[in-house]
Amino acid sequence: MVTTLPYGSWPSPITAELLATGGTRLGAPALVGDHVWWTEGIATEGGRQAIRRTAGSLAADGSSDHEAVTVLPAPFNARSRVHEYGGASWAVVPEPAGPSADPTAPSAEPPLVVFVNFEDQRVHALREGGAPRPLSPVGPEVESAHGPSLRWADPTVVTLPDGEVEVWWICEDHTGGEQGPRTDADGAPHIERYIAAVPLDGSAAEDLAAIRRVTPASRFVAHPRLSPDGTRLAWLSWEHPQMPWDGTELHLAPLIDGSAGEGEIVAGGPDVSVMQPEWLDDDQLMFVSDSTGWWNPWVWSSADGARQVLEREEEFASPMWALGTTWYQVLDADRALVQHGRAATRLSVLRISTGELSPLDCPLTQISTAVLREDGLLVLAGASPTEFAAIQTAHLDLGSAAGPGPSAPALSPLRVLRSSRDDAPDPSLLPVGESIEVPLPDGGVVHAILYRPRQEGIAGREGELPPVIAQVHGGPTSHVPPVLSLPVAYYTSRGLGVVAVNYGGSSGYGRAYRDRLRGQWGVVDVTDTVAVMEHLVAEGIADGRRLAIEGGSAGGWTTLACLTRTTTFAAGISSFGVAELESFRLETHDFESRYIDGLVGPYPECRDLYVDRAPLNHVDELECPVLLLQGDEDRIVPPSQSERVRDALAAKGIPHAYLLFQGEQHGFRKAESIIAALEAGLSFYGQVLGFSPACVPVLPLDRG
Known part of the structure; x- marks a missing residue:
């Protein structure tokens, strides 16, 4: 029997507390002898990142006793x-x-x-x-x-x-x-x-x-790699105003008395992004370059210079937001285990001499780490549309050669070693993602993932369409992969729709798609997001009077820009969002202090654009309520950005709320902060979009 209830008011066991304390933030698995080591974020300990390992040895097939030992103690x-x-x-x-x-x-x-x-x-x-x-x-x-x-x-x-x-x-x-x-x-x-x-x-x-x-000093450096014979060092550098996905230089220099000089630049430049150099042997250096429009594998040698291993309209790397990120592992002088794809990631063995790819039967669609031991034990960190993020193991048989047939590499079924959610809700509560492409007037498309309201046994009332929340990712040079998300289920299990928008500028679709945002931040991201929402309304999927938008950091900028520049949305939540640019470029941290040069233009030459694009300068055009969430220790988007918006909303008498979380930085890690932010958001949406969420405190709104 199906119960009909208003969208947004469905009771759900997926609570804010479940999201904050039940899950575990996992990262950086490594193989150390017979054990797997990894990092684990502990929300109940202030979000600290502990180092843990398996208690028992892991066999080549990945089997173990699944017990874990904490190596790095509190605090x-x-x-x-x-x-x-x-x-x-x-x-x-x-x-x-x-x-x-x-x-x-x-x-x-x-x-x-x-x-x-x-x-x-x-x-x-x-x-x-x-x-x-x-x-x-x-x-x-x-x-x-x-x-x-x-x-x-x-x-x-x-x-x-x-x-x-x-x-x-x-x-x-x-x-x-x-x-x-x-x-x-x-x-x-x-x-x-x-x-x-x-x-x-x-x-x-x-x-x-x-x-x-x-090495000599640069503004930014990454990926130091010493040749197997210890005589030469490769590393990456870049300078302002480039970001690492805009342009990096691959240096190669002799190591003399433990130090390297300037050496020579063998790949990359201001408009070519090179990632992850790795030595194949004492002379051959593999790396990933987007010089042809996609991050593809290349090899450099002193005899032949640089050559492209294969050319595919797929990405073999992604934006390097975190230092130490890798996308492939060298297996021997002619083979590498590579991650590649577009929005979704696949795992393959690459034959470097021929450019042949041997795909592996791996269900994960997002892989953050893949590490192979000599005996074939493979450790993966990733997620899929049906499984939450986890560290998993399998056995990889590399075979005798690449290509089809019995000698091709083969992967055994995955075993979960450590899941981010040992308390995963019943599958009947979890959303099913639908990848969509929304056509644009110029002939291009916007990529997005749609999650409809879903809880088995409950449906919306006849004739009613659900509210839909647009989620816009941060970065903005990033993207949302097609994987299972409990924060999305928090909404969809209550009868709210969610659409994750990979607007122009997002990664995963090649450099041309990324470059759609160059000079157009606050324009392309806004028009793309609005196009997706208009498509959902036209298709009868969303209630056009009850559309909301939320995002953090650069996603907060797009949220505020959509709210001030369009009439599409009835409500919005900005988490530590950028609100204006002139003071932001002085207040933010060094890594992103010149990011806006590419997204908008250089300052002061483009000062007029800085002023015009800033959502803060268009609050007079805003008519709908806004919720602002902020960490008081955020050095990336300081509290002053949210506080300026708060003051402007109050001056105009627009209903709003501003929550400042003590001891939080760019993103919330403490359980109490996560709970408060989630419950405040749900109450806010209920008040504005016209539904009564179950079991959350009412968020007081300041009306100026």
């Missing part, structure tokens, strides 16, 4: 602040740790772990069961740093030609060196980034001079 938090978004924050140093060690001798101690601690951003060393000890010093106080002036990310374990094992880090240095803190010609604080070797013996814990610089 330590393995999280980097380099670029503010961080990235890889820990590594395990293999034994032996020196040239005189016997590699055949069994280790009596747990492995050595190095990590950067979030609070002080110092590198620490730890052996399981012991106390962490610092390896890097506290940087001197620098006012413009808004926190520690020395920060570290992406530890890379290297073996030097003499057999010595070192750990190289990306250092973000706000100190200014011998000249001290200063500003550059453009008025921005002087910041250097470089690859540095941090001694494992603790000799640099109080002495920055004991840390050896491995």
